[in-house]
Amino acid sequence: MAEQKRKFGFETKMLHAGHIPDPVTGARAVPIYQTTSYVFEDTDKAAQLFELKQYGNIYTRINNPTTAVFEERIASLENGTGGVATASGMAAQFTTMMTLLEPGDEIVSSSHLYGGTMTQFTHTFKKLGIKTHFVDPTNIDNWAQAITPKTKALYGETIGNPRGSILDIAALADLAHSHDIPLIVDSTFATPYLCRPLDWGADIVLHSATKFLGGHGSSIAGVIVDSGKFDFSKFKTIADPDPAYHDLRFYETFGHYGFLMKARAVTVRDTGAALSPFNAFMLIQGLETLSVRMERHVKNAQAVAEFLSSHPKVDWVAYAGLPDNPYHALAQKYTPKGPGAVFTFSIKSENARLAGKNFIEGLHVFSHLANVGDVRSLVIHPASTTHQQLSDAELEAGGVTAGMIRLSIGIETTEDLLWDLDQALQLT
Amino acid sequence: MGSGSSLAVDVSMNTVLTEEERAKFQDSGVIRKVLSTSKTIAIVGLSPKSERPSYFVGTYLKSEGYRIIPVNPMATEILGEKCYPDLLSIPEPVDMVDVFRKPEDCIEVAKQAIQIGAKTLWLQLRVVNIEAGELATAAGLNVVMDRCVKIEHGRYSGSLHWVGMNTEIISARRGQRYF
Numbered sequence: 175m176a177e178q179k180r181k182f183g184f185e186t187k188m189l190h191a192g193h194i195p196d197p198v199t200g201a202r203a204v205p206i207y208q209t210t211s212y213v214f215e216d217t218d219k220a221a222q223l224f225e226l227k228q229y230g231n232i233y234t235r236i237n238n239p240t241t242a243v244f245e246e247r248i249a250s251l252e253n254g255t256g257g258v259a260t261a262s263g264m265a266a267q268f269t270t271m272m273t274l275l276e277p278g279d280e281i282v283s284s285s286h287l288y289g290g291t292m293t294q295f296t297h298t299f300k301k302l303g304i305k306t307h308f309v310d311p312t313n314i315d316n317w318a319q320a321i322t323p324k325t326k327a328l329y330g331e332t333i334g335n336p337r338g339s340i341l342d343i344a345a346l347a348d349l350a351h352s353h354d355i356p357l358i359v360d361s362t363f364a365t366p367y368l369c370r371p372l373d374w375g376a377d378i379v380l381h382s383a384t385k386f387l388g389g390h391g392s393s394i395a396g397v398i399v400d401s402g403k404f405d406f407s408k409f410k411t412i413a414d415p416d417p418a419y420h421d422l423r424f425y426e427t428f429g430h431y432g433f434l435m436k437a438r439a440v441t442v443r444d445t446g447a448a449l450s451p452f453n454a455f456m457l458i459q460g461l462e463t464l465s466v467r468m469e470r471h472v473k474n475a476q477a478v479a480e481f482l483s484s485h486p487k488v489d490w491v492a493y494a495g496l497p498d499n500p501y502h503a504l505a506q507k508y509t510p511k512g513p514g515a516v517f518t519f520s521i522k523s524e525n526a527r528l529a530g531k532n533f534i535e536g537l538h539v540f541s542h543l544a545n546v547g548d549v550r551s552l553v554i555h556p557a558s559t560t561h562q563q564l565s566d567a568e569l570e571a572g573g574v575t576a577g578m579i580r581l582s583i584g585i586e587t588t589e590d591l592l593w594d595l596d597q598a599l600q601l602t
Numbered sequence: 603m604g605s606g607s608s609l610a611v612d613v614s615m616n617t618v619l620t621e622e623e624r625a626k627f628q629d630s631g632v633i634r635k636v637l638s639t640s641k642t643i644a645i646v647g648l649s650p651k652s653e654r655p656s657y658f659v660g661t662y663l664k665s666e667g668y669r670i671i672p673v674n675p676m677a678t679e680i681l682g683e684k685c686y687p688d689l690l691s692i693p694e695p696v697d698m699v700d701v702f703r704k705p706e707d708c709i710e711v712a713k714q715a716i717q718i719g720a721k722t723l724w725l726q727l728r729v730v731n732i733e734a735g736e737l738a739t740a741a742g743l744n745v746v747m748d749r750c751v752k753i754e755h756g757r758y759s760g761s762l763h764w765v766g767m768n769t770e771i772i773s774a775r776r777g778q779r780y781f
Contacts (some may be wrong), residue, residue: 245766
């Protein structure tokens with residue numbers, strides 16, 4: 175049988191990976207399998223499914239054929255071995271950590287994080303006996319010094335929220351691997367179109383799929399993708415016999431699928447944070463246009479950042495696409511197509527808090543809301559919203575200042591965005 | 603199971619083989635032909651313990667309709683099938699020899715596989731012995747190496763996809779089993 179060997183490109187995978195047209199109907203679009211459960215072939219097969227001796231559908235809290243298309247597609251785009259979708263990005267983080275960690279374990283995390291992640295890592299994890307050491311991610315020595323014998327993972331965001339720092343993924347991967355621990359990267363702001371952390375040595379990549387992957391701002395979702403390359407053979411939670419599965423050893427039995435199988439069959443099963451099939455369908459619609467949207471997002475973001483950086487009412491702009499940005503060199507290495515479309519700036523004012531309020535209330539095209547990565551342009555004042563649960567010290571560690579405005583640049587007409595920002599700045 | 607239509611696919615992940623070795627020992631067309639034409643599979647190193655990887659694979663293959671023959675000198679019966687101490691003791695024809703043994707044991711297994719007239723030698727994930735592979739190839743056997751027969755069956759029958767794994771298959775043709 176003559177076989178054509180072909181490595182397909184990103185855009186082809188974006189449209190086709192994970193979905194073979196339905197054999198019965200030939201439906202070209204991905205069908206929505208809005209079902210909770212699946213009729214078993216017979217009692218033997220049912221038993222084998224529950225023992226994980228068969229791959230198959232059991233219950234939508236564990237897997238679903240529509241969700242599987244989303245999972246395989248994002249895994250393909252990230253060059254990962256597989257994916258597990260979750261009900262949200264926060265659930266993707268929680269699932270990952272609950273699969274890897276036990277009480278008494280520690281993680282070392284970048285402090286340049288989404289505020290919700292900092293809260294989860296600090297307070298919720300503390301209740302579970304897990305300690306997070308936050309470090310300024312921009313110096314590798316900070317990471318090295320924070321690692322202890324209890325450290326089980328390093329964690330950071332490809333493009334840090336909200337200050338837009340770029341994670342030195344390759345350096346951190348080397349550091350993590352020298353300690354036999356995985357590097358976990360949240361790549362929500364980059365998407366696999368702008369950066370593929372697994373290609374740089376990261377072991378697990380997470381997304382809030384709610385953002386650019388969907389793009390439409392209609393559905394909350396998260397996803398975990400594993401490279402399949404990390405050696406979990408000495409990693410207790412993945413390698414040791416699991417009493418919940420007749421002493422199954424996930425890493426020995428499933429090898430490069432071990433972590434993901436455990437995340438799905440134990441953690442998601444037990445926490446219940448499964449993605450709904452309808453939301454998976456919505457995410458798939460988004461993924462199909464990811465590259466064309468991202469090209470437009472970064473083009474507009476660069477134009478807006480340049481415009482603001484020369485505006486008399488603007489104090490500073492933190493976008494790694496600007497040549498004078500401290501992360502510009504890292505951005506050119508890791509995100510050569512553009513360092514995302516979410517960044518911050520500050521208005522020049524004696525009263526930064528009031529100026530920020532007047533600015534936001536004066537905008538016509540930018541939507542004031544708590545999200546990023548919509549096709550529409552968005553704006554928020556982090557100190558009073560996304561990061562308001564943090565203390566002043568935590569705010570500062572996360573790089574948030576009182577007058578800081580966060581923009582998520584959409585795909586509108588570029589000139590309309592510049593006009594809107596300019597007229598609102600005149601009100602400050 | 604038909605022979606299926608051709609696929610333009612390059613399954614390149616999760617292997618320690620070089621590109622050249624993959625071309626020899628992981629050809630997608632060969633794997634699908636083997637899955638489609640094999641009926642009797644001798645599993646060398648099949649464990650009687652239900653939590654072991656080989657037991658998972660044996661359970662799966664039996665459930666998918668293959669006749670499995672356990673080969674393990676330490677057991678008499680596994681998965682309801684009579685167990686043999688080595689390949690030479692099996693009193694019936696064997697299509698495929700599936701190997702869960704240390705790489706260094708594979709030369710002897712390959713020699714026995716050739717001797718009993720098996721059509722395929724399949725070395726499981728990370729069971730890598732190029733010399734054993736070359737030996738069996740020279741004797742006219744199909745050889746697959748550093749791949750799991752359960753994973754490959756799941757890849758080309760569609761079920762691996764259901765657990766969110768990256769099958770690396772891209773096709774706009776109407777769905778089917780690819781073997």
